[in-house]
Amino acid sequence: MTTATAPSSPIVADWRDFYALTKPGVMKLVVFTGLAGMLAAPVVPHPVLGFAAILCIALAHGAAAALNQWYESDIDALMKRTADRPLPAGRMEREAALHFGVGLGVFSVVLMGLATNWLAAATLAAAILFYVGIYTVWLKRRTPQNIVIGGAAGAFPPVIGWAAATGDITTLPILLFALIFLWTPPHFWALSLWVNADYERAGVPMMTVVAGPKRTRRQILLYSLPMAAVAVAPWPLGLTGAFYGIAASVLSGIFVALAAAVSANRATDPAAMKPEKRLFAFSIFYLFAMFAALVIDARLFA
Known part of the structure; x- marks a missing residue:
């Protein structure tokens, strides 16, 4: 008589793992440059709307970082400085990272459009798509110019901050x-x-x-x-x-x-x-x- 093997329990990630997916260390620089772009503009938005815009920039960065780690979990496992990230370390299911990244990204773009203007929202969406689609999926594993072209993804925040404040670029x-x-x-x-x-x-x-x-x-x-x-x-x-x-x-x-x-x-x-x-x-x-x-x-x- 054989005994059926019990299905393995799904991995339940800790909130700290979701936080780690957003790359909070890099986020500080992204948020700061976005805020600087907003404050350097000739028109400064209402503090509540300005806070919403900066929050959207932070959330969009977190979304792009999560999707980057979802796609690159295989190579992250091979590198010492990334091996302890939630996915290669086995603390999170890949699907959870994917759903988290997509949900966060969509929410950030919609909130930016509603709180400020749709030019800022469109630029925010372009930044997410560029980092995930152009840099992560297309360039990083194919060309040594990955950082050169992919650097555009990290250059969007001051433009987004400015657009959120003024409605133009x-x-x-x-x-x-x-x-x-x-x-x-x-x-x-x-x-x-x-x-x-x-x-x-x-x-x-x-x-x-x-x-x-x-x-x-x-x-x-x-x-x-x-x-x-x-x-x-x-x-x-x-x-x-x-x-x-x-x-x-x-x-x-x-x-x-x-x-x-x-x-x-x-x-x-x-x-x-x-x-x-x-x-x-x-x-x-x-x-x-x-x-x-x-x-x-x-x-x-x-």
Whole structure:
């Protein structure tokens, strides 16, 4: 006589696992740049509507992050820095992540349209679709240009914040988009240089894997130069004042100097990649400081 095997119980994820799906560490920068885009606009919305808009940006980021992890759970399991995420660690069913991401994304877009305007909602939807469809599904596993093109996904928040406040998109938010777009490759490649073994193990064609450290370091410097030019451009164009212009010039000069140090480094041992680690750490501070200077210039010196 045989005994039937009891079906395995479904995995019940903890709320902390759903929170982890939203990548809260990255969300801080996304929310901050979105808020800065809103506060730099010539018209600031009612605080309640402004809060709703920023909440929508945060929820949309969480949706895109959840869908990214749903699709990439296989390669996340192969990389040390991502192996403990809810899906590869076995703490959550893939379907739960999918439903969570789709639901969060739809809710954020609808709420943005109702709370502010449908241009902001459409831009928010475009950001989610770009990150999930273009970057995650199409680019990441196929080309070393994944971060270059995919960087556009993270460049949307200040444009969305501006559109939520004004109902239009003008030159300044486009320049802010370009700034983040050009900032993303140096920022991410600095990290990938010392975690390159993870990408090799997972088969992700990151620039460091396909082209090697020497070319990646050169590309970091080459992208930092137009990034610095775009960062300063709002000042001579009369879109910001001197406070922002001076801050952007100093911060961008430091960024380029750190990128030059990375370009000159020849280390292959991650322990010897101090210039790369310094640039990565500064790049995060750089973006926070740049957008803080933008808001201070707009609100206090306009």
